[in-house]
Each structure stands twice: as C-alpha cells, then as structure tokens.
Amino acid sequence: MDTIRFCAKCGHDINAGAEFCPYCGNRIQKNVDPISAGARYEHYEEKEDNIEEKAHWDGHAPSGSSPTPSIISKATPASMTCFKCGNTIPIDSKFCPVCQVRLFEVCPKCGHKFSAKYANCNECGTNREEFLKLLKEREEEQELQRRRQEEALRQARYEKEKMQHDSMPRFICFKYEKHQSSGQSDDCHITIEWKTINASSFEILGRQEDKNSWKRLWFVESDSPIVIPQTATLTVSELADADLFSLLRNNNTIILSLRARSINNITISKQIKVKFWWSFFSLSKILDIEEL
Numbered sequence: 001m002d003t004i005r006f007c008a009k010c011g012h013d014i015n016a017g018a019e020f021c022p023y024c025g026n027r028i029q030k031n032v033d034p035i036s037a038g039a040r041y042e043h044y045e046e047k048e049d050n051i052e053e054k055a056h057w058d059g060h061a062p063s064g065s066s067p068t069p070s071i072i073s074k075a076t077p078a079s080m081t082c083f084k085c086g087n088t089i090p091i092d093s094k095f096c097p098v099c100q101v102r103l104f105e106v107c108p109k110c111g112h113k114f115s116a117k118y119a120n121c122n123e124c125g126t127n128r129e130e131f132l133k134l135l136k137e138r139e140e141e142q143e144l145q146r147r148r149q150e151e152a153l154r155q156a157r158y159e160k161e162k163m164q165h166d167s168m169p170r171f172i173c174f175k176y177e178k179h180q181s182s183g184q185s186d187d188c189h190i191t192i193e194w195k196t197i198n199a200s201s202f203e204i205l206g207r208q209e210d211k212n213s214w215k216r217l218w219f220v221e222s223d224s225p226i227v228i229p230q231t232a233t234l235t236v237s238e239l240a241d242a243d244l245f246s247l248l249r250n251n252n253t254i255i256l257s258l259r260a261r262s263i264n265n266i267t268i269s270k271q272i273k274v275k276f277w278w279s280f281f282s283l284s285k286i287l288d289i290e291e292l
Helices: 128-167 236-241
Strands: 004-006 013-015 079-081 088-090 104-106 113-115 170-179 189-197 201-208 215-221 228-235 251-261 267-277 285-291
Touching: 170 267, 170 285, 189 251, 189 267, 201 228, 215 228, 228 236
Parallel strands: none
Antiparallel strands: 004 013, 079 088, 104 113, 170 189, 189 228, 201 215, 201 251, 251 267, 267 285
C-alpha cells in the first residue's frame, strides 16, 4: 500500500509516488521535511464559487505540455497543527498559543531553521542539545584556561616584586653625632654611623643650603652586600676645603647626603642639615644637626 503524503500547496493527501498533485497540479518535491517547510496546512475554507469545474482530470497530460488539473482551488493556507498538543494554530506562530511550546529551533552549527519536534537538524544532521553542550564545555574550558593564565601571571609578578624587594638596599641603622672643639685644637667634626643590607657602595655628598650643586666628600665600596656597619667622620676643615660654606659669614648651613647603592644600581639616601659657626679668629662650633 502506498504511503500517504500531502501537497505543500493545497494540503490534500496524495499518493507517495505521485509527481503532481491531482487537485491543484503542483509539482511534488521529494524528501521535504513538512515541519521545516512550515508544517502541514489544514482547515481550508473553500467556496463553491471559487472552484471551476471545466473538465474531468484523468491523470494524463498532452504530449509536450505540463499536466494541469481541471479543478483549481483558490483557498489560501491559514493554519497548521501544533506537533505537541495537536491544536490548529496560525501559520505564522513561533510558539503554540495553546500549550506554549516552541515550534521551531535554529541549528547552532549551520543556522538552518527546523521543527522543535526533532532533536537533530534536518539540514546537517547535528543534534542541537549535544552541540550546545559541547559549545558550553568548550567555553568553560577556555574560561578555566584564561583564569589559570591570569593566576600564573599574578604569581610571576608577585615573585618578581618579592625578588626586587628582597634585593633592595635598606638602612638598618642610621645615627649621627656632633663633636665640638677641645682646648686649643680646632677638631670640631661630625660622626655618621649606619648599617645597610644589599648595598655595595656608599658616598657622602655635601652642598650649601641655598645651592643645588653637590660635592663628594667621602666614598667607599664593598664586596659584600650583606649587613655592613660603616662609619664616616667629617671635620669642619674638610667642609671648608670643599667650599661648602662662605668664608665671609660666620653662620653657615650645609646639607649632607648619605647614599647607598646596590649591585642593581638602586640608590637609597639619608640627609642631614648641619648648622655651625666659623671664624678665622676663633674655634669652630657646630650649632645644630637635624635629619631631613
């Protein structure tokens, strides 16, 4: 027994082997998914004045011409059947207004629109749910890889900053003291003591308070960047020889800068301000020292 099919144009049932619809003459396309094509049209209103009966259709067409039926239906398809609840619904429906089921899906792989009744796309054969699940797993894996890369970058930055911090030169101890002249000897001087870590060279620079040009007064270099205690002594005579104060005035102020430098050429410094009294005719005297 032949399988019953239907005409996509007029909606009548026809034999599976027919090439043309015996009711409207439409050429029957084979292997067409009726759901993807718009679902099966049903319930047509036909009026007798819209049907012309001029001749009886015998199923044979004249030689060299296309077969034309003698009965022409002017009915317009206006509805389709919901695949879930079976109710007749408008042909342009995207959801069933009765059971609210989605009628069509879009294939995530090829973009073809097919009936939501089927799990697989009738264009490329892709299972929609499995494909979406695979896409979600790929997105989750990409997100996991992104987070791992960010964590690795953060860890690398932390290790770099920690290494830089551990190799930074630092003052562990810094102190200074003034020594006034004793007796008839003008041995007024300043003693600076300090301890550092990760420093390989040290220097003391001086300048007048109202000038910006520095002059080196003391320098030492060490082979060991570990904790190193250092001591430097600067006399007022040495400061005078370096032209760090004016010989024309008695009260002078100078700035001393102690600088420690690491192997990586990173420099840290401490500064002190020294006020002292000087004269050609009497002994020098340090008035005040303060750290800046």
